[in-house]
Amino acid sequence: MAQKVSLTRYLVEQQRVDGSIPAQLRLLLEVVARACKSISMAVNKGALGGVLGSAESENVQGEVQKKLDIISNEVLIEANEWGGHLAAMASEEMDSIHLVPSRYPQGEYLLLFDPLDGSSNIDVNVSIGTIFSVLKKPDDHPGVQEADFLQAGVKQVAAGYCVYGPSTTLVLTVGDGVAMFTLDREQGSFVLTQENVQIPADTKEFAINMSNMRHWDAPVKRYVDECLAGKDGPRGKDFNMRWIASMVADVHRILTRGGIFMYPWDKREPEKAGKLRLMYEANPMAWLVEQAGGAATNGKQRILDLQPTKLHERVAVFLGSKNEVERVTDYHNGA
Numbered sequence: 001m002a003q004k005v006s007l008t009r010y011l012v013e014q015q016r017v018d019g020s021i022p023a024q025l026r027l028l029l030e031v032v033a034r035a036c037k038s039i040s041m042a043v044n045k046g047a048l049g050g051v052l053g054s055a056e057s058e059n060v061q062g063e064v065q066k067k068l069d070i071i072s073n074e075v076l077i078e079a080n081e082w083g084g085h086l087a088a089m090a091s092e093e094m095d096s097i098h099l100v101p102s103r104y105p106q107g108e109y110l111l112l113f114d115p116l117d118g119s120s121n122i123d124v125n126v127s128i129g130t131i132f133s134v135l136k137k138p139d140d141h142p143g144v145q146e147a148d149f150l151q152a153g154v155k156q157v158a159a160g161y162c163v164y165g166p167s168t169t170l171v172l173t174v175g176d177g178v179a180m181f182t183l184d185r186e187q188g189s190f191v192l193t194q195e196n197v198q199i200p201a202d203t204k205e206f207a208i209n210m211s212n213m214r215h216w217d218a219p220v221k222r223y224v225d226e227c228l229a230g231k232d233g234p235r236g237k238d239f240n241m242r243w244i245a246s247m248v249a250d251v252h253r254i255l256t257r258g259g260i261f262m263y264p265w266d267k268r269e270p271e272k273a274g275k276l277r278l279m280y281e282a283n284p285m286a287w288l289v290e291q292a293g294g295a296a297t298n299g300k301q302r303i304l305d306l307q308p309t310k311l312h313e314r315v316a317v318f319l320g321s322k323n324e325v326e327r328v329t330d331y332h333n334g335a
């Protein structure tokens, strides 16, 4: 029987063979994986662990926080503070950046995360996840400021997510393709279950929250109308639809069997570019998708090229199978 490759071994071999992972980054990724394991355990206990329900507080984006949003945020911070690999962290659940306390050594990396993605699915026992992105701290000045985080997605040195579904799966890129690791609960470790993940360029499956249709812009409406028209319409084929309302779970499906995911700008809150956050939702997912041969845009431009202007910036998102993302992007650009 083929030997199982643990996440630790995978990272050590990447470090040794490709030189793509410095030791500090390897430690960082192992610590993030350990934190995800612990979040997975909490998620798994559900009502028995007293982790369901609202925390009755609001985050900086004015969203009501669930208990698990806060627990997951704390788990990630506590796990990452002391290892010496990080300079600072930023999270959906924290207004401003969190510096590594001065009692610990300071590292050269910056970690951003959405500790618990898909909060509306927590209490109904549907897949949720954690999304993370790693940047290098600019080395031209001492200390860390929020501005150090405002780097375009192309600057990421690692990105991934962990989906807490029927099984817990960690999906990772360090810029050398996408690998998936499934949590072996008996061994307590993540085991490599797929390497070189590829998204097919064509698909017959789209994901969008259809209840917002009346608020969309013309290009999005045109794209979805054409999918809905099926075999007899301009696309000449029938489409299927999925919407899990956890970006992590929707992206996981797309990495597994293709598809397009859309969370466009809409007229409900016209001053916001979209619902999803650029730095810890769109950027890491866009990089994973591109690394798997797919594409990711905000409707007009490649997401990874966008220069962020603030930590909690929002963005419209179109990602997944290349030909479909290019089509809806062309519609926006007047093609």
Ligand code: AHG
Pocket (backbone or CB within 6 Å): 063, 092, 114, 116, 117, 118, 119, 120, 209, 245, 246, 247, 248, 263, 275
């Ligand atoms: P979060 O739980 O981190 O706030 O993110 C939820 C996001 C994303 O995961 C999902 O695709 C989307 O919100 C669902 O939005 P709707 O409820 O508007 O469909």
Ligand code: MN
Pocket (backbone or CB within 6 Å): 114, 116, 117, 118, 247, 281
């Ligand atoms: Mn989220």
Ligand code: MN
Pocket (backbone or CB within 6 Å): 069, 092, 114, 115, 116, 117, 118, 119
């Ligand atoms: Mn979240």
